[in-house]
Amino acid sequence: RAKAEGRDGFRFFDESMDESVKLRRGIEQDLRQAIQQGRGLSVHYQPQMDSSGTRVIGLEALLRWQHPTRGLLAPDAFISIAEETGLIGDLGRLVIRDACGVARDWPSLSIAVNLSPVQFRTRDLAAEVIDIVHSSGARPSQIELEVTESILLDDDDVVRTALTQLRAAGFRIALDDFGTGYSSLSYLSKFSVDKIKIDRSFTSRLGEATDAAAIIHAVVRLGHAMGLSVSAEGVETGEQRAFLESAGCNELQGFLFSAAVPAQSLKSVLREQQQAA
Numbered sequence: 452r453a454k455a456e457g458r459d460g461f462r463f464f465d466e467s468m469d470e471s472v473k474l475r476r477g478i479e480q481d482l483r484q485a486i487q488q489g490r491g492l493s494v495h496y497q498p499q500m501d502s503s504g505t506r507v508i509g510l511e512a513l514l515r516w517q518h519p520t521r522g523l524l525a526p527d528a529f530i531s532i533a534e535e536t537g538l539i540g541d542l543g544r545l546v547i548r549d550a551c552g553v554a555r556d557w558p559s560l561s562i563a564v565n566l567s568p569v570q571f572r573t574r575d576l577a578a579e580v581i582d583i584v585h586s587s588g589a590r591p592s593q594i595e596l597e598v599t600e601s602i603l604l605d606d607d608d609v610v611r612t613a614l615t616q617l618r619a620a621g622f623r624i625a626l627d628d629f630g631t632g633y634s635s636l637s638y639l640s641k642f643s644v645d646k647i648k649i650d651r652s653f654t655s656r657l658g659e660a661t662d663a664a665a666i667i668h669a670v671v672r673l674g675h676a677m678g679l680s681v682s683a684e685g686v687e688t689g690e691q692r693a694f695l696e697s698a699g700c701n702e703l704q705g706f707l708f709s710a711a712v713p714a715q716s717l718k719s720v721l722r723e724q725q726q727a728a
């Protein structure tokens with residue numbers, strides 16, 4: 452991108468890049484330390500509800516980092532750095548191990564784990580995930596692996612083989628943030644997945660933009676026609692919940708029900724959800 456801006460643009464860009472490179476290097480060092488010392492990184496869990504939003508049927512594992520000076524960081528602040536530096540492998544293993552523990556504590560709930568495209572490229576991910584889950588004593592059928600559409604763009608056999616192996620081992624695969632990437636319907640039939648998660652941007656535009664409703668209807672119909680379960684992310688209001696239920700979404704997730712909470716808080720959050728139902 453810098454090159455495309457020409458000589459002057461390049462110089463200007465270069466200077467501002469200096470600061471952000473420094474910032475990212477700092478975060479990388481801190482992250483490396485956090486991983487080595489096993490300190491600061493934790494996994495929070497967000498409830499996933501049934502179609503009416505009354506019953507918790509699953510939990511999504513979401514990484515958090517209590518940074519020594521910057522406070523509690525959301526993944527957007529460090530996942531891309533972890534991907535660039537190879538640290539994503541360590542983070543991925545940490546999250547899966549934690550999720551397996553929660554899976555054993557909550558045998559009736561499905562536990563979703565996000566996987567970065569980089570994790571597929573740098574190692575034998577399928578073997579690693581299968582190994583971690585087996586040695587933890589959790590059941591693969593209880594674990595759902597969330598990948599984004601961008602992973603399907605790498606039309607190479609590595610990804611397809613890994614997904615096939617994971618599904619054969621009993622894991623379910625969900626397509627996360629559906630509709631935001633270079634969605635191509637042909638990918639959906641080429642790679643076998645079990646669920647699509649309609650991106651939060653469509654949910655949040657419900658009520659403002661009529662096309663959001665039309666898109667959601669179309670995605671639900673498409674998903675169901677292909678035998679997939681359809682989930683909607685980012686449900687924040689009762690109106691959105693009602694629309695999504697009537698549109699036929701199978702699962703709902705969002706702040707209306709609960710944000711992600713530490714594993715220790717799950718007991719009280721799930722009890723509250725049960726009482727609200």
Ligand code: C2E
Nearest residue numbers: 513514525526527546565566567685686687704705706707
């Ligand atoms: P995602 O997988 O699409 O996760 C959903 C994100 O939306 C989470 O943000 C969640 O806190 C947020 N969210 C849920 N409900 C609502 C809502 O009603 N309103 C709004 N405004 N937001 C809502 P979070 O935890 O900051 O994670 C951001 C992204 O970082 C995730 O998006 C996922 O792509 C990535 N991520 C998180 N944990 C991991 C991980 O362990 N590994 C990898 N590779 N990526 C992760």
Ligand code: MG
Nearest residue numbers: 511565597627
């Ligand atoms: Mg996700």
Ligand code: MG
Nearest residue numbers: 627628648684
């Ligand atoms: Mg998502």
Ligand code: MG
Nearest residue numbers: 599627628650
């Ligand atoms: Mg996302």
